Amino acid sequence: MQTFRPSGSSLKTLAVISSKGGSGKTTLSLHLAVAAEAAGRRTFIADTDPQKSAWEWRQVRSSPAPEVAVVQPAMLNRLKDGLERARFQLMIVDTAPFAGPGVLDTVRAADFTIIVARPSMLDLWSVEYSAEQVRSARGRAMFVLTQAPPRRGDKEAPALLKAAERLNTYGFPVASIGLRSRVAFSQSVGNGLTALETEPSGTAAREISRLAELVFGRLWPDSVPRNS
Ligand SMILES: Nc1ncnc2c1ncn2[C@@H]1O[C@H](COP(=O)(O)OP(=O)(O)OP(=O)(O)O)[C@@H](O)[C@H]1O
Ligand SMILES: [Mg+2]
Known part of the structure; x- marks a missing residue:
């Protein structure tokens, strides 16, 4: 994985949202956190x-990082000050x-937001509201497609292409890398790990590493390659 040069000690906040249950927010959050730690970013x-769910994952995890705490969205800004002082x-x-006021508080506290969606119409209808929330908070965001079906030969599944096309009309870009539906993502998390740790040379690890580079490029534009 790419090693990033930290651009300073200031804390960045990344929100992972989706009003649809089970879309993959926690799985993505945990994987991005472990990718960030591996890249030298205290997370x-x-x-x-x-x-x-993230807190439960922490309870079965033996590695000391990343730290996880249950937090009320209204407390995020205060927490940011403490984390900044502790050099996170x-x-x-x-x-x-659910797209309640807590999510709005979260998006307002964030430097960047990932809106997670599976490539199904039920997800796509619901994340339109998530995009509206980010817009109303004047936030920056990108869509990330998760649990996507595998490519068949050179061809992407029609549902995936249609989903990307539809998300493109919601006012934020769609990440060029998403996460496919892979056992390595779900199984690793159940053991307090991530695919980066259980199968470091596997396809899932490569996928999340590429997505992490893309996301970190939005958070620290000066410290990653331009083509990410
Ligand atoms: N890329 C993936 N490949 C395979 N399984 C996945 C993937 N992402 C998530 N899952 C599985 O889908 C289910 C829901 O994932 P997860 O808990 O991360 O979603 P969530 O959006 O956080 O859910 P909730 O809305 O309930 O918080 C879990 O069983 C998880 O293991
Ligand atoms: Mg969750």
Whole structure:
């Protein structure tokens, strides 16, 4: 994986949102956090979802990083000050699967937001509202497609192409890298790990590493290659 040169000690906040349940917010948040730590960025996960899935993951994880805490969205700004003083460089905020005021607080506290969607119409209808929330908070965002079907030969599944086309009309770009549906993502998390750790040379690890580079490029534009 690419090693990033930190551009300073100031903390960046990344929100991961989607009003649709089960779209892959927590899986993505955990993988991005481990990718950031591997790249030398001290990372904190704020779990704002009452389901506390990220926090549960932390309970079965033996490695000391990343740190995870259950946080009320209204407390995020205060938490940022403390994390900045403790020299954290990234806070990833995992959110609840409903587009309530807490998500708006989260988006307002964030430097950048990822809106997660599976390539299905039910997800696409619901994330339009998530995009509206980011717009109303005057935030920056990108869509990331997750749990996408595999490519067949050179061909992407029609549902995936259609999803990307539709998301492109919602006012934020669609990431050129998404996550496909892969057992390595789901199985690793169940053991307090990520695919980066269970299968470091596998396809899932490559996929999340490329996506992480893209996301980190939005957060620290001066410290990653221009073509990411
Ligand atoms: N890329 C993926 N490949 C395979 N399985 C995945 C992937 N992403 C998520 N999953 C699985 O899908 C389910 C939902 O994922 P996850 O909990 O990350 O979604 P979520 O958006 O955080 O859900 P919630 O809205 O309930 O918080 C889990 O069983 C997870 O293991
Ligand atoms: Mg979740």
